[in-house]
Amino acid sequence: MKIGYVFAGQGAQVVGMGKEFHDQYESSRVVFDKANLALGYDLKTLCFKGSQEKLNETEVTQPAILTTSIAMLKAFESKSNIKATAVAGLSLGEYSAHVCAGSIAFGDAVQLVKKRGAFMQEAVPMGVGGMVAVMGLSVEATEALAAEASKYGTVEVCNYNSPKQIVLGGALEALEKVPELAKAAGAKRALPLPVSAPFHTSMLKPAEEKLAEVLKDIDFKEMQIPVITNVDGRIVSSEDHIPAYLAKQVTSAVRWIECIESMKAMGIDTIVEFGPGKALSSFIAKIDRSIKVLSINDPASLEDAVAYFASEHAEERAI
Numbered sequence: 157m158k159i160g161y162v163f164a165g166q167g168a169q170v171v172g173m174g175k176e177f178h179d180q181y182e183s184s185r186v187v188f189d190k191a192n193l194a195l196g197y198d199l200k201t202l203c204f205k206g207s208q209e210k211l212n213e214t215e216v217t218q219p220a221i222l223t224t225s226i227a228m229l230k231a232f233e234s235k236s237n238i239k240a241t242a243v244a245g246l247s248l249g250e251y252s253a254h255v256c257a258g259s260i261a262f263g264d265a266v267q268l269v270k271k272r273g274a275f276m277q278e279a280v281p282m283g284v285g286g287m288v289a290v291m292g293l294s295v296e297a298t299e300a301l302a303a304e305a306s307k308y309g310t311v312e313v314c315n316y317n318s319p320k321q322i323v324l325g326g327a328l329e330a331l332e333k334v335p336e337l338a339k340a341a342g343a344k345r346a347l348p349l350p351v352s353a354p355f356h357t358s359m360l361k362p363a364e365e366k367l368a369e370v371l372k373d374i375d376f377k378e379m380q381i382p383v384i385t386n387v388d389g390r391i392v393s394s395e396d397h398i399p400a401y402l403a404k405q406v407t408s409a410v411r412w413i414e415c416i417e418s419m420k421a422m423g424i425d426t427i428v429e430f431g432p433g434k435a436l437s438s439f440i441a442k443i444d445r446s447i448k449v450l451s452i453n454d455p456a457s458l459e460d461a462v463a464y465f466a467s468e469h470a471e472e473r474a475i
Contacts, residue, residue: 161242165246169221171203181230219267225245225431226255232430232461238428241382241419250405258378272367286326288323386415389412427440
């Protein structure tokens with residue numbers, strides 16, 4: 157058995173996320189305490205009992221999801237000695253992947269994504285841009301749809317989530333044309349996403365440039381586990397390349413399909429998802445059903461995963 161870890165991206169946030177882990181696992185409490193110290197405000201309370209509206213603010217969402225994901229990872233590591241063959245994360249989740257791999261210190265990462273969120277929102281004011289998920293069309297047909305919609309303004313593919321779910325981002329006036337165009341093209345549906353900016357599109361170029369400057373001051377370490385980047389779906393070959401990938405990621409489409417295909421090519425047959433929700437598990441099932449996926453998003457699912465790996469290892473030893 158070869159195991160991969162994947163980490164949730166923005167959009168998975170929900171009030172109360174991580175509280176059960178904080179209450180039940182010392183290793184998770186340490187993560188939330190470190191986040192509060194690094195950020196200089198009470199992220200813990202915002203995650204556990206803040207308003208959904210506040211939690212949806214990009215500058216808050218990003219450190220909140222990263223912290224929750226790492227809290228879940230640390231709880232799992234405290235219960236199991238499983239080692240990942242490779243790690244990846246969807247968009248924001250790539251920072252969690254680097255924390256897991258040891259290439260970015262958690263304190264640096266949580267401050268980085270706070271700034272990343274702020275830069276993204278500053279680049280495109282509220283009410284100017286957005287994102288729409290298109291379901292039921294092929295990759296090629298969705299790319300053609302984006303080209304057609306771009307006649308009305310900026311529209312680009314921003315997330316290749318699965319073969320049948322591609323996300324478009326861009327200017328709101330152009331995205332308003334997408335549902336009608338998608339229906340005409342045979343899509344099952346086109347659903348506007350509850351986000352405040354057109355992430356992973358050229359409209360965020362100012363955010364990419366600001367983030368690139370901040371990344372120059374981060375001390376990146378050698379990756380202890382291979383990290384697969386969203387930018388091209390391949391392994392980051394050296395810590396020297398991490399800043400360029402993380403900056404470019406802001407405006408590049410998330411090639412999640414290729415990330416999972418790269419894991420499969422490495423012989424990975426089991427993937428563990430960390431973070432609130434189960435979105436990545438759903439995407440992976442649509443990319444390759446032969447991959448076993450375990451989603452850790454509450455203590456019960458963590459215990460199930462620990463038990464699963466214990467039984468699998470017992471079978472391997474018996475063989």
